[in-house]
Amino acid sequence: MKKIKIFFSAILFSIISTLALADFDWKKYAGEKIVFAYDIHPYVDALVEKLPEFEALTGIKVDAQIFPDDVYWNKLNLEITTDSGAWDVAGTGVQPTWDTSVGNHNVDLSKFLNDPTMTSPDYNYNDIYPSLRSAMTWDVKGEEVVGNGKGVWGLPHSFENMNLMYRNDILGKHNIKPPKTLPELTATCKKLKQVEPGITPMALRGVNFWSSVHTAPASIAKSYGVVDYVMKDGKISDTGLDSKASIKFHKDYVAMVQECAAKSWPNDNWYQVVDALTSGNAAMAVDANMFGFWNNIKDPDGKNPSGKISFAPPPTAPGAKNFESNIWIWCITMPSASKKQGPAWYFMQWATSQKMVLDGAMMGKMVNPIRKSTWESDDWKKYANQPEFNNYYDTFMEVQDRAALFFTPRYGFGEAMNAWSVAMQEMVNGRPVEETLKELAGSIRAGI
Amino acid sequence: MKLNFNLKNFFLNLLVLFAAIIIIFPIFWIFLMSLKSSAQVMEWPPVFIFEPTLDNYKVLFDMSSAGSSNYGTIRINFFEPILNSIIISGGAVIVSLIIGIPAGYILARSNFKFKEDIGFFILGFRFAPLILVIIPMFYFFSILGIKDTYFGMIWVYQVITLPMIIWLTRVYVEDIPIELEEAAFVEGANVFHVISKIILPLLRPGLVGASLLVFLLAWHNFALGLLLASKKAPVTVALLKLLNPGINFYPVMACGLVISMIVPILLIFLGQKHFVKGLTFGAVK
């Protein structure tokens, strides 16, 4: 009797689960057409290559419009905040979305995530790393952005965490070990300048935009105990940029820049960093780890510095217990003005599905993959642990535990953080650290 | 006497050479960069003699036609933007010539009451930078449905090309002695006849130069194409798409620049024969 009960339960269960899976209608929006906008990036390369698969699965046609990097943000801002409706899915980042979500220009995706008729049962949203999910989740209260909320404003698509990357051929030649603290980094640079005078010790972004503080400074400052804003009762009450910890951090960091960075530092952006590290004109960098990954890829002509870039956690404050790492997330959002929200959502969940994330990673393009399951899959493990990638995989796993968004959600995030990068330029130029930070904090306080 | 003459010419030749080197060098350097490997681009001391490689051009073409393995399957669509630039800049100049030359003629010859004000008004459109008007322009274009169309782009480019054509025509016409036209008018010719048969031939070198200049300035424009177009964006926008983290962008961008230079350089060389024959207005007498 028991056996028959189990047998029938099993059959019932499989029928129900098959029905449940079959319940999800991928072809609900067949025949629709959507516009997908993104910035030029290997991430979107991967998606575009797989678009035929998406079209076969859903019958939805996707018009992919790709724009130049850097200036894409201006176009994105205009399209989204004027509710032009030209785009149904837009690639963006966390911080720019803080700004556009305030005017209800983005769709809160939780309504789709919680709807079983709209989201496939094997989507598994919780498989995405927690720090990525929480970075994309906040509440909009009036005209302010409040962190730790419930609204889901975008799906992470691919992301970067910050590593210390170094040329193992240059450091290896002189038996130099990757430094662990910021002052050690400065000392390593001094040594490098003696033994390899033709090489810049450190490739660093210095351009007067917040993108140069979100890589190295944010990651290292956190281990000094620096915060961008002080919270009180869930609201931003003050800035932490002129705290004692911040002064100490900036003194060390400015000294490092003066010692280690190229003279072109005030204008250096990510492309100068990548070029310097790849060509061997610089020995180290603290920047997005997938730059190292991409330039380690073995290329058939052997012209890439394949295998020459190794990874380590970002440097810390002296005596700090843990290293910290900031993250930058490329995500996809849905502008509220889109008239094709259903098909758009289908595209978004496909683009971030387990299959696509793994496929994109195996192409070597959607790196770093956003899902835990991807990092645990045998295929990706095998691929990412090939000799030319050195310790990329292990360092990622080590760093990911501590990797989180350094910045506090805030509308108009850019104004204060850009000012921080300008202040950094002034300090490197010789202006006293305490005085500059006081002025910076003062101007930020005035806006809180 | 003979010695003096040679010395002066020699000195002048030297000056010309010096000026030519300064003018050409950056272009030459970019051309060299397009043939270098990524590591050679920022090498110190800079490399002038090296083994050139066509790899970067291969990457550019691969990216343009898609299907390549290493550099992504996404089409950067590099050649279509060049076509867009030609159509938009060329179209804008042609439209400006058609409506601008008569307007410039009027500014030079007529004397009605608000002439100088209108002239200044026309000029005034260049005063405003793009960002001042970009949001209203954005709405304006969206509502009219002319975003990302050649029509819309050629129309908005008139702000760049038309004032210059009008004013340059005015300046050149003012240099032509008025007697010729007055004679024609007395004989009963209408204004179109005067413009096309008398003024235009005399204006030709100046106009060719002006058209070239205005074409090049329109070619330069970046912001209008970025913000008001997507598929019809000009090559200045497409060039920046080459900043892809997956490739050796410095040399590949240099390749893109070299290729996008071909059309303007061709036009310059085609047009410059109009300058060689020095047309002296004095001959009109």
Place this chain on the structure above:
Amino acid sequence: MMYQSKEKSLKNFLILPSVLILLCFLFVFFYGVYLSFTDLKLGKPTVNFAGLKNYIYLWKNPLFWKSTKLTIYFTLLSVVIQAFLGVLLAKLFSTKVILAKIFRPIILLPLVLPPMSVALMWTTMMNPERGVLNYFLSLLSIEPFMWISQYSTAMLSVIFIDVWTYTPFFTLIIYAGLLGVNQEMKEAAQEAGASAWTTFWKIELPFMMPYVLIAAVFRIIESFNQFDIFIGTTGGGPAKATTVYSIYAYIQSFQNLNFGRGTAILFVNWWLVLIGALITIKLYQMARKRVS
């Protein structure tokens, strides 16, 4: 007589198409100016009329005044240098020496490189430690120049790029004008015993002036509005050394999302351009009168 005046007034309508085409943009301009009197912030749902608030903020803001100085400095220096070099080059390339004839076509070449596209190349050439420009300086035993990487030299470097790119503009317009210089008058003067210098100063230069000034009008307008070169190389830095109005407005509008304030800056810019253009046009009309 009647026939003539009717014909005359009819032909004046030839100017109408130009005016009409540009007229539409006038409304866009007024709307933009209106925005400067609001508190428009990109992304925020509410927009309120704010009167002179943005302008008062600018008036009190030291960065605004610094930006004013930088903008005027950049425009004046660039245009004057370009005008001077333009005259020089026009004269040089119109001589009859053989190299002048051969190299004449290259005058316009710098203009084939759009500043925005080429900016990245300039930053590599201007790299203080690895750039080719410093290499040439080192050949002449000159110390490495910091170009755009240092506060004190950044503006001059941007002016350098601007001058290199746009001097051909002057050269070409002046050159076309030179072609019209009355050959007979020149020869007569020389036969009367005037030196080459006097011929140049008293006859050619006055003839060239209207062209120099009209080219200057356009260059002044564009220099006050120059954005591409700045954003592509320095982005307004280092430490605000090159934050001219267009960059300041861009930062306010697109980075700080304060569009109302950004358009206010640009409206002030518009007035500067207006004044500059008016002055130069008056000079042009004076030079034109002198020639006739």
